[in-house]
Amino acid sequence: MSAQGTPEAAAKSAGVSSATPKGAWTITFLLFLFMLVNFADKIVVGLAGVPIMTDLQLTPEQFGLLGSSFFFLFSIAAIVVGFIVNRVPTRWVLLALAVVWALAQFPMVGTVSFTTLLICRIVLGAGEGPAFSVAAHAIYKWFPDEKRTLPTAILSQGSAFGVILAVPALNWIIVNHSWHYAFGALGVVGLIWVCAWLALGKEGPLEDTQVLAATEQKIPYLQLLTSRTFIGCVAATFGAYWALSLGLTWFTPFIVKGLGFSQSQAGFISILPWVFGATIVILTGWISQVMMARGYNTRAARGVLGSVPLVIGGLILATMPHAQGAGLQIALL
16 A cells, blocks of 8 residues: 555644654553553462362362353453443543452452352453453554554553562462452552542543544444454454463462472462563564554554464464473473
8 A cells, every 4th residue: 555545644644643642651651550450360360279279179170160250251341341432431431440350359358159259250350351452442542553552562561560560479468368368459459550540540632533534434343343354353362362361270270280389489480471471572562663663564563473473372382282391381381
């Protein structure tokens, strides 16, 4: 496509500013923390897997159900809230999601049954399903299209840092106090973020509709949902979340029961995949933005580049059953 025919060029010719508004990086940092809390909430069940299974006398099948229950309403909630954010300011949607996360943690502080824990994880999953898409929608209102890749990569790495920073703290609470208090700590942290967002969170001044208005285009949902780009993204996300849910639920129990490490050692080991992953994603995000700036199209700079780590990750997982030795297995993961 020629430069004159791109949406970016059309937007510029229509007078849409490509300057980054003041306060954009403050919002990016707050949403980074939002995703940090999001993934700390996700990881806690897997991190406390062995104590939970011991205290509640759960079978591996029951614990697997507990892990998968988080995703029962995950996708449905994401779709429903996706329509809501087209009509309600993202500031208030983000606030509501964070409140749900915090409140879903507190029942676990006291004596809890398997059923209560299961229900709370389903509610938490419903609250966290829309998290990344709503946060990205909010960020897109602060950055023009050609400057979105790096802040989006930073946003996505709230997940990795949520694990990197939360795992040592949560594991210390689990080892020295109780897994019940680990959930309570996450509830308190969630409420702290709610207060910070109430004080500093704002709606972005740039609307996603600017480019569409400039080019007088409106894409029907049917065309959008049947496009090769959307189908490819769905397939990629399906594979990525399959691996992600496996890691969130079973990684730490595998380290403890499968490889024989202690709970304290497993907490440190559980950080390693996320440190490596955060490095790769931020680096890939920067490379993508550089490619966009040098004239590469979105297919190459975002689609092809983004698919490479996913394919490599899938190939690594396929080799896991054939890997021998704890060191090699941890290195591959």
